[in-house]
Amino acid sequence: MKLTARNLTKSYVGHPVLDISAASFGDHGIEGLIGPNGAGKSTLLGCLTRRIEATTGTVHFAKNGEAQSLMDLESFEVARLGLVKTNQRIQDFESLTIRDSLSMAATSPARQDWRSVWRTPPADDALEDEIDTLLTRFPFSDPGGYAKSGGEKKLLDILRCIIVKPQMLLMDEPTAGLPDEITKDVMRLVQEKVEAGEMTVVIIEHDLDLIWSNCAYVHFLSEGSILFEGGPEEVKKNRVVAEKYMGV
Numbered sequence: 001m002k003l004t005a006r007n008l009t010k011s012y013v014g015h016p017v018l019d020i021s022a023a024s025f026g027d028h029g030i031e032g033l034i035g036p037n038g039a040g041k042s043t044l045l046g047c048l049t050r051r052i053e054a055t056t057g058t059v060h061f062a063k064n065g066e067a068q069s070l071m072d073l074e075s076f077e078v079a080r081l082g083l084v085k086t087n088q089r090i091q092d093f094e095s096l097t098i099r100d101s102l103s104m105a106a107t108s109p110a111r112q113d114w115r116s117v118w119r120t121p122p123a124d125d126a127l128e129d130e131i132d133t134l135l136t137r138f139p140f141s142d143p144g145g146y147a148k149s150g151g152e153k154k155l156l157d158i159l160r161c162i163i164v165k166p167q168m169l170l171m172d173e174p175t176a177g178l179p180d181e182i183t184k185d186v187m188r189l190v191q192e193k194v195e196a197g198e199m200t201v202v203i204i205e206h207d208l209d210l211i212w213s214n215c216a217y218v219h220f221l222s223e224g225s226i227l228f229e230g231g232p233e234e235v236k237k238n239r240v241v242a243e244k245y246m247g248v
């Protein structure tokens with residue numbers, strides 16, 4: 001699957017924050033999207049998934065060689081197509097237990113407003129097994145109850161996005177608020193899914209070690225535009241990236 005954007009811009013009250021002439025994601029397994037604070041990374045992912053209305057431009061999502069414009073879709077319809085984004089901000093999970101939250105995500109991939117869901121989702125043996133496996137691999141302090149800390153809510157958000165079985169997963173700062181060990185386990189799970197050909201991934205992250213060690217391709221965004229793209233070694237050595245981001 002491939003996600004492409006053309007002439008994509010976003011302005012807030014006449015102030016431009018995004019200006020992408022062309023961008024393409026999905027050819028490299030795990031891709032990184034890096035850049036300074038305020039560069040427009042979250043805005044770009046928001047525009048790609050229709051959570052943010054772009055000022056101009058087009059976004060297409062191609063599956064099996066057939067490209068579909070996303071511009072007339074609501075964000076939940078984009079998720080239904082298999083393009084799913086984690087949340088930078090931690091959502092309120094107080095209305096659903098961890099198990100129900102995972103179960104609901106898996107059975108209702110199109111549903112975006114999880115807080116509006118109150119009923120208990122239907123049981124399914126294979127799904128229950130999958131949830132058991134995830135909860136063994138990622139232990140919560142109260143696995144039969146609710147996600148408690150900010151880190152647990154963040155982890156649950158990521159696991160819900162993965163259990164949906166997206167074609168492409170967009171991760172906005174997955175390490176923020178997560179202990180190092182959990183981050184490593186999450187990245188191992190993501191690597192497994194990517195290597196199995198189940199999904200591709202785009203990661204926004206300021207932890208550059210995570211980017212260099214996981215991403216096969218990196219997009220560098222600065223002041224709303226993609227200034228450089230390439231393999232991690234090329235990006236590390238690039239003069240513009242070094243000057244604008246790494247303070248060299």
Ligand SMILES: Nc1ncnc2c1ncn2[C@@H]1O[C@H](COP(=O)(O)OP(=O)(O)OP(=O)(O)O)[C@@H](O)[C@H]1O
Pocket residue numbers: 012017035036037038039040041042043044
């Ligand atoms: N709703 C909004 N109204 C006005 N300006 C906004 C809004 N959302 C974002 N911006 C501005 O758009 C610019 C890009 O923000 P964005 O969050 O996309 O950057 P980012 O690269 O993800 O930054 P960070 O790495 O700090 O998360 C920033 O200058 C930000 O202040």
